[in-house]
Amino acid sequence: MSRNVMSTNAGIAAEIAKGWKPNQYLTNMSQAYFAQPGDWVAPSIFPICPVATSSGFYYTFDKGDLARDNVARKPAFGKVNPAIMGTGENQYGCKVDQVIVGIDQIAALNYQRSHAPGVQDPRRAKVRFANEQMSLHLDILFAKGFFHSGVWGDEWQGTDSAPSGKKFLKFNDANFDPVHFFDERRRDIKRRGRRQPNRLALGYDAYLALKEHPDIVERVKYTGSTANPAIVTQQVLAQVLGFEQVKVLESTYNVAKPGEEADMQFICDSNAALMCYATNTPQVDEPSAGYIFTWDMLGNGSYTAMDQYEGENGTHSEFIEGLMSTDMRKTADDLATYFTDCV
Template identity: 30%
Template sequence: MPNPAQSDLHVNAPLTNVSIAYIQNASEFIATKVFPQVPVQKQSDMYWKYSKSDWRKTDVKRRAPSTESPGVGWKLDTDSYFAHVYAVHKDVDDQVRANADSNFRVDSDATKFVTNQLLLKRDLDWADTFFKAGVWTTEKTGVASGVGAGEFLQWNDDASDPINDVSQWIVDFRELTGYAPNTMVIGANVLRELKNHPDIIDRIKYTQRGIVTEDLIATLFGVDRIVTAYATKAAGPEINDADDQDAAASYSFIADSKSALLAYSPSSPSLMTPAAGYTFTWNGYTAGNGQGIRIKNFRMEHIASDRVEGEMTYDMKVVAPDMGIFVGTAVA
């Protein structure tokens, strides 16, 4: 990763109080918003998984005098986690610091840059773990025409029926799991099409403002919340000239902007409450930080620099595949 040169920080600018920074808003990242984080003391350990079927059948019988009641119980399985440590650093050279104009806060800027790197990595891993086909027990696929089993008409088509689609999926979800999904993660283009869908506009036209919001869509769909995956990533070669590098780069959303995930996610982790997924964070390493992240600043005398180093620990686990429905190509 290239560092800013001295000439980059000492600028001749008529507007010294104006700067332009492409720093992604941390609120765009969703890795900590969807599934509960589980702070753990050990880097690796095991956790219990309860039998779903044992909790949904009964062995209760009518009891005759002087007889024992039926004995019941539930089966347990185990799985394991391993919270890897991820790290990255940015060095602030003494010469760069000495030559920086006052509007460059080199230490705080380095901290923001390192933090952004960590958040990008975590969201990339979240999408690769949870937001794709082949992960969840149930999958639905949007098609342009000729709807077959497990398919639905894509929601960019005015003839489609997204409210009924999701309503039916929730009924099926309840039948399979005994729970109702409460969270829906949608791509940016899915939200755009839903906001302009005639059925949804018709349903909300008599609301106070008549504007389609995530909260209104969540109410229409029958879920507690909708989370839109807005975080983006860049790909491309590293070029010395910043303008040339930006021009050569390609930009895209981290999570598939045309897909969605319908899931059950409890507000907090619990031994007796199922969840589609958990993120285990090793707070035994990050000094009690439940987010699993820490930033360090220390001297690197041999290169005449101060190092800003960020670390993050986590392991993302699909805990109950039945507790999620992946909706692929929801829009064209």
């Protein structure tokens, strides 16, 4: 029934007779724990690389040949041997993931008749839910593919005392020297991978430890004023440590099973960190520690696809479907260093 009919006494009486209750739903608020868009992790660390087919190959050029001095003195009346420029190939394979959420068309009438702006269209809410599921799943795939022990060849572990080998004092230790430590690790990557690492991804507790470290605070405390006090933010930390970007991995998810009390956890290990070099967008003749290959399976220009369809006759239901096809691929192991037990 339209709003004009509802506004008449006869219309209101008719709706009450059908079971409608005046002011059943508030029109100016609702509760929904959707994540903040900036919390999502995956696309901010490694670039999205769209691909035309679900699987295929990409070229790799031999780093040793590119970095070797192949120039030699030309012999009289002769020539030098041709330089070798080795090439190889690697493969990607995108897998399709799916989510489906249902809409009870009869139950939806209560929302529609209440004229509450936030919930009057259940379809809109369910589409947002499905989209959020896509982002949540992408971050989980990122954590499984890139952000755990055993993925990267260069891995360091925090310790409480006497670090040796690939050990370091934990970030919350006052004797830990964060600027010197990350300078040394950047030097390692530059030497072996020919690129200066530009990104530092920090688990939430690792970030808090660095943010509150006395050495970091000491370096910024005189940069503020009464009106604008010095605060250690992600941008400030990036400047102090020498990175283009510091990203805090703060997306969360519920690890409990359906029917159990929610158990909210950080998707990425809050005590870990990843330092790497990555391009902002896919590049030709440029390395990147990782890529997120995405397949546009339906040809709609996006690696996520949404669809809506009716349920079976008599069910008075419809469904929202979300599809996503990705492959989290480590493409240059020598351009990243992973840190565990940072706190």
